[in-house]
Amino acid sequence: MGLVLDFSVVLDRWQALLDGATLTLQLAFIAVVCGAAIGVFGAIGRRGGNVLVERLCGAYVEAIRNTPLLVQIFLVYFGLSSLGLQFSAFTVAAVALTINVGAYTTEIMRAGFDSIHKGQIEAAEGLGLSRAQIYWHVIIWPGIERVYPALTSQFVLLMLASSVTSQISAEELTAVANYIQSETYRSFETYIVVALIYVALSFIMRFGFWLLGLALFPRRRRLGTPL
Amino acid sequence: MGGALNINHLLFLGHGALWTIGLSAIALVGGGSFGFLIALGRVSPSRAVRLLAATYVQLIQGTPLLVIMFLSFFGLAALGLNISPLLAAGASMTIFVAAYLGEIWRGCIEAVPKQQWEAAEGLALSRSQRMVKVILPQAIRLATPPTVGFMVQIVKNTSLASVVGFVELTRSGQIINNSLFEPFIIYSIIAVVYFSLCYPLSRLSRRLERSALQKKPALA
Amino acid sequence: MNAHVNPPSVPPNAPVVALRNVHKSFGSLKVLDGVSFTVGRGEVTVLIGRSGSGKSTALRCIDRFETIDGGEIEVCGRRVDDAGLDVRALRQDVGIVFQSYNLFPHLTIEENITLAPHAVKKVPKAEARALAAKVLAQVGLEEKLHAYPEQLSGGQQQRAAIARSLAMQPKVMLFDEVTSALDPELTGEVLKVIEALAAEGMTMVLVTHEMSFARGIADQVVFMHKGKVHEAGPAGILSSPSTPELAQFVGTGF
Numbered sequence: 001m002g003l004v005l006d007f008s009v010v011l012d013r014w015q016a017l018l019d020g021a022t023l024t025l026q027l028a029f030i031a032v033v034c035g036a037a038i039g040v041f042g043a044i045g046r047r048g049g050n051v052l053v054e055r056l057c058g059a060y061v062e063a064i065r066n067t068p069l070l071v072q073i074f075l076v077y078f079g080l081s082s083l084g085l086q087f088s089a090f091t092v093a094a095v096a097l098t099i100n101v102g103a104y105t106t107e108i109m110r111a112g113f114d115s116i117h118k119g120q121i122e123a124a125e126g127l128g129l130s131r132a133q134i135y136w137h138v139i140i141w142p143g144i145e146r147v148y149p150a151l152t153s154q155f156v157l158l159m160l161a162s163s164v165t166s167q168i169s170a171e172e173l174t175a176v177a178n179y180i181q182s183e184t185y186r187s188f189e190t191y192i193v194v195a196l197i198y199v200a201l202s203f204i205m206r207f208g209f210w211l212l213g214l215a216l217f218p219r220r221r222r223l224g225t226p227l
Numbered sequence: 228m229g230g231a232l233n234i235n236h237l238l239f240l241g242h243g244a245l246w247t248i249g250l251s252a253i254a255l256v257g258g259g260s261f262g263f264l265i266a267l268g269r270v271s272p273s274r275a276v277r278l279l280a281a282t283y284v285q286l287i288q289g290t291p292l293l294v295i296m297f298l299s300f301f302g303l304a305a306l307g308l309n310i311s312p313l314l315a316a317g318a319s320m321t322i323f324v325a326a327y328l329g330e331i332w333r334g335c336i337e338a339v340p341k342q343q344w345e346a347a348e349g350l351a352l353s354r355s356q357r358m359v360k361v362i363l364p365q366a367i368r369l370a371t372p373p374t375v376g377f378m379v380q381i382v383k384n385t386s387l388a389s390v391v392g393f394v395e396l397t398r399s400g401q402i403i404n405n406s407l408f409e410p411f412i413i414y415s416i417i418a419v420v421y422f423s424l425c426y427p428l429s430r431l432s433r434r435l436e437r438s439a440l441q442k443k444p445a446l447a
Numbered sequence: 448m449n450a451h452v453n454p455p456s457v458p459p460n461a462p463v464v465a466l467r468n469v470h471k472s473f474g475s476l477k478v479l480d481g482v483s484f485t486v487g488r489g490e491v492t493v494l495i496g497r498s499g500s501g502k503s504t505a506l507r508c509i510d511r512f513e514t515i516d517g518g519e520i521e522v523c524g525r526r527v528d529d530a531g532l533d534v535r536a537l538r539q540d541v542g543i544v545f546q547s548y549n550l551f552p553h554l555t556i557e558e559n560i561t562l563a564p565h566a567v568k569k570v571p572k573a574e575a576r577a578l579a580a581k582v583l584a585q586v587g588l589e590e591k592l593h594a595y596p597e598q599l600s601g602g603q604q605q606r607a608a609i610a611r612s613l614a615m616q617p618k619v620m621l622f623d624e625v626t627s628a629l630d631p632e633l634t635g636e637v638l639k640v641i642e643a644l645a646a647e648g649m650t651m652v653l654v655t656h657e658m659s660f661a662r663g664i665a666d667q668v669v670f671m672h673k674g675k676v677h678e679a680g681p682a683g684i685l686s687s688p689s690t691p692e693l694a695q696f697v698g699t700g701f
Contacts, residue, residue, distance in 0.1 A: 005305075062426065067425070068386035070389070074410065082411045119549040128567045137562060163294060188301045199285070201289075219552070
């Protein structure tokens with residue numbers, strides 16, 4: 001029996017695929033925005049000097065980085081429901097992905113903040129800036145600029161990893177694929193199409209972050225300094 | 228069935244954990260070998276080979292592992308082969324790991340200072356001699372910490388083999404849960420097992436990274 | 448409350464900077480061993496000595512970058528050794544310029560200069576920009592307003608760093624080996640800026656290795672040796688030192 005591929009029945013469902021892809025991007029967007037905020041505070045917490053906070057942030061990062069996302073999703077899903085809280089699959093997926101990417105972002109941003117030279121901070125102190133002002137002007141923004149490529153890669157990985165939320169029936173792209181293949185019996189074709197959509201989404205995301213980088217870091221735009 | 232968590236359940240989980248380790252080993256060996264070829268392809272003198280390797284990396288790094296799992300599983304079926312979860316999971320992990328390790332190792336090969344290439348060329352070594360005798364031994368030293376770090380990703384990602392019915396740690400937890408319905412406890416246990424597999428690797432990778440950083444001046 | 452933390456009125460003839468019997472150790476290493484000197488308004492004091500003599504540490508103590516173990520430091524009427532010192536208020540009165548410039552690389556020169564006046568003193572943006580133009584003109588860099596630090600030479604960066612400090616309108620300026628990181632041909636332009644400031648009556652404390660510059664600019668030379676003020680006096684002591692250590696130091700040029 002030879003391999004005969006028929007994509008037509010899959011491509012007929014382009015509307016469902018488009019909806020799935022949109023949901024995937026929505027999930028990724030929420031997780032990236034919230035995860036970046038967690039990352040900034042987590043990184044400050046890990047550097048901040050308070051031993052208890054440092055330990056807590058460290059434990060969070062290690063716990064997340066050393067367990068699979070799939071298990072984290074199940075834990076959030078069943079943990080919330082065992083507390084008697086019922087949320088939509090989308091909400092659970094968004095929460096789990098945020099917790100996950102927050103840990104990675106914390107670690108990346110910490111590396112960025114740590115790369116700021118001590119002299120920069122002394123210069124800011126010498127000018128009378130407050131601790132919060134020093135963090136904002138001299139540590140956070142330049143620190144993020146340094147690790148922006150690593151952040152971009154991490155966020156693209158997160159978008160791809162969001163496919164795992166199909167296991168709790170969040171209706172993103174992979175869940176749509178599972179549904180289409182069960183209806184059409186064209187499993188191989190379905191996943192080929194979906195794989196290509198994910199490739200396209202990763203390119204779109206990388207391009208988006210490149211544009212965002214130009215907007216956020218004017219020096220780079222002006223001087224063409226590679227990040 | 229029903230009932231409480233007992234020793235048999237834990238043995239079953241232990242069995243699953245062994246398969247997690249087994250699949251990780253397959254992924255490391257298979258993905259490592261293939262990934263090595265990818266790394267060499269990425270620095271090949273032939274433009275066509277470089278392009279081919281780069282396309283592979285771009286495609287795989289742009290596709291979720293979960294979708295690769297489904298593709299292997301149903302692709303093998305479409306080719307008329309028997310669907311074996313081990314084969315599908317092993318193939319998926321190999322394909323996936325090769326793209327990432329290949330890219331990590333390419334970085335390490337390129338991180339060997341240019342002067343080393345020139346020095347080897349000056350000694351009239353052939354390209355393959357330069358690679359084997361001069362560049363790779365230095366690249367391996369650079370590659371060790373990130374490779375150990377990536378092993379953490381491999382172990383964690385084997386959990387996705389559960390979707391094609393491969394009974395590793397996560398799948399065995401799901402099976403137990405189907406009879407006990409104590410998901411939070413069971414997945415907590417599973418999380419702890421993954422953590423105890425991954426955390427030592429994370430620590431080791433960081434230690435290697437630190438000692439590599441300290442040795443750097445001697446290398447330069 | 449600490450009544451002496453922020454005395455608003457300082458007697459007109461009081462020194463701007465005064466160190467009295469200051470002691471400081473890093474672990475078991477004694478870096479300052481009873482250092483005393485004073486700097487009057489409009490005076491230029493130059494700290495010299497071999498590396499490790501404690502001169503840079505003494506300078507950094509004035510701006511509370513180091514805390515001291517014993518003695519007193521008074522700057523612009525504030526007790527710097529007081530644990531309850533308002534450090535940010537002190538630093539608005541004291542400008543400091545470092546050996547490695549420490550301009551903020553992600554900000555333009557104008558943004559580098561306007562940052563502190565706007566963020567700390569709440570000077571409106573437009574006013575801060577006018578101020579930036581003024582201080583940049585003072586150091587001869589008015590055309591570099593919109594450049595980034597990496598587009599400037601080392602000497603220009605150091606001049607910009609001086610301008611950044613001047614924009615806070617400090618009562619005293621500290622210079623910590625500000626030409627040590629520069630190529631010899633670039634030190635002149637920076638020293639000229641400092642000389643101009645001295646001529647305008649700015650109170651300054653400098654750590655420097657440039658002996659001929661020190662001779663020309665100093666109202667007071669403080670020679671430090673093994674954590675102590677070994678010899679101090681007008682610039683003339685550089686030509687006729689009274690201790691063998693200073694004679695040897697001047698003789699070797701270091």
